Amino acid sequence: MKVTQAVEIPLAEWVSSVGDHVSQGFSYFDWLTAVDQTDATDEPGFDVVVHLLDVTAPERLRSVLLRTRVPDGAAVASLTPVFHGAAWHERETHEMFGIDFAGFDDGTGLGLRPLLLPDGFEGTPLRKSFMLAARASKPWPGAKEPGEGHGEGLRSGAPSRRRVQAPGVPPPEWGPR
Amino acid sequence: MPVDLPMPRVGPLAEHAPRPIKVVLNWGRRYSLWVFNFGLACCAIEFIATSMGSHDFIRLGVIPFAPGPRQADLMVVSGTVTDKMAPAIRRLYDQMPEPKYVISFGACSNSGGPYWDSYCVTKGVDQIIPVDVYVPGCPPRPEALLQGIIRLQEKIAAESLSGAALRRKYAAHRTPSAAELSRPLLLDARHGPAGQVAR
Numbered sequence: 001m002k003v004t005q006a007v008e009i010p011l012a013e014w015v016s017s018v019g020d021h022v023s024q025g026f027s028y029f030d031w032l033t034a035v036d037q038t039d040a041t042d043e044p045g046f047d048v049v050v051h052l053l054d055v056t057a058p059e060r061l062r063s064v065l066l067r068t069r070v071p072d073g074a075a076v077a078s079l080t081p082v083f084h085g086a087a088w089h090e091r092e093t094h095e096m097f098g099i100d101f102a103g104f105d106d107g108t109g110l111g112l113r114p115l116l117l118p119d120g121f122e123g124t125p126l127r128k129s130f131m132l133a134a135r136a137s138k139p140w141p142g143a144k145e146p147g148e149g150h151g152e153g154l155r156s157g158a159p160s161r162r163r164v165q166a167p168g169v170p171p172p173e174w175g176p177r
Numbered sequence: 178m179p180v181d182l183p184m185p186r187v188g189p190l191a192e193h194a195p196r197p198i199k200v201v202l203n204w205g206r207r208y209s210l211w212v213f214n215f216g217l218a219c220c221a222i223e224f225i226a227t228s229m230g231s232h233d234f235i236r237l238g239v240i241p242f243a244p245g246p247r248q249a250d251l252m253v254v255s256g257t258v259t260d261k262m263a264p265a266i267r268r269l270y271d272q273m274p275e276p277k278y279v280i281s282f283g284a285c286s287n288s289g290g291p292y293w294d295s296y297c298v299t300k301g302v303d304q305i306i307p308v309d310v311y312v313p314g315c316p317p318r319p320e321a322l323l324q325g326i327i328r329l330q331e332k333i334a335a336e337s338l339s340g341a342a343l344r345r346k347y348a349a350h351r352t353p354s355a356a357e358l359s360r361p362l363l364l365d366a367r368h369g370p371a372g373q374v375a376r
Contacts, residue, residue: 117261117297118259118260118297121260125296125297132295134289134294
């Protein structure tokens with residue numbers, strides 16, 4: 001569905017502000033995730049995002065996207081006191097991004113433990129700094145940039161564009177490909 | 178408590194049978210392939226389409242009614258194999274009685290396909306189990322699976338089921354024990370690490 005409203009929230013007011021939105025009618029927890037913004041120029045960190053819905057009038061659904069910026073290494077307060085179901089999403093966000101959720105409680109007392117990744121997986125794969133090992137042994141088979149690759153594009157003079165190193169592509173220190 | 182039974186195998190009778198009998202045995206096996214569909218993604222839909230009326234692989238002797246891997250001769254891995262799913266595939270393959278065959282159906286199970294550089298996708302199901310026939314495509318059409326089945330049947334017709342030939346085929350792969358086949362796949366975090374799970 002189309003997100004109609006997005007609100008930036010300071011990190012310290014995260015739980016109380018989400019609670020305020022719940023009391024305003026946004027009582028349906030849709031999802032929670034994070035966005036890696038560690039390459040942002042101001043306030044690098046992770047955006048923790050939660051999507052809430054107001055389902056009191058099903059023909060006129062209202063939704064709100066709540067965001068807070070968490071510096072790398074800092075913990076964000078857990079939403080499990082507000083929504084018990086947020087525990088699944090916070091566990092996934094924790095293992096994918098390595099963000100800690102302070103006060104996480106899903107009723108088992110086992111804390112933030114892996115949810116989806118295979119046993120013994122090391123690293124946080126949805127961070128931009130996570131290297132895709134498969135790309136170290138095999139170059140990207142297609143064109144990364146306009147003008148690369150096969151055929152006419154090579155000769156016709158591609159628009160000059162700064163070569164962008166895509167996140168997850170191992171740097172040259174990883175060896176020849 | 179698992180009972181330590183050996184896996185059912187083709188006996189010494191088939192191994193030392195005279196050549197005409199081997200031809201008959203191979204002929205019997207190639208047209209009675211009880212198939213077990215390991216459907217993991219969209220390719221499974223093409224597999225189902227192949228089993229339905231318009232393509233109908235039952236006319237080739239492929240029987241899609243195996244209740245589980247223990248009754249199946251052929252496993253068709255159709256879809257994206259993830260590292261999380263890989264132990265389950267290996268285990269269900271181990272449960273199949275020999276002689277057993279595997280068709281890798283589609284780009285994902287052949288090589289990882291469009292997800293070749295993903296952090297969680299296995300780069301081809303042949304990294305965990307031996308594959309007899311690869312069917313390329315994304316997804317392959319049902320006709321491609323029919324062609325793959327015919328190629329597998331040609332392979333079965335040409336094969337010799339002597340003990341040495343079987344050992345060669347499965348040489349790189351360990352033989353599982355009954356305890357391994359019945360171990361729990363998922364560990365309950367409340368019971369500690371593997372091996373300490375209360376039975």
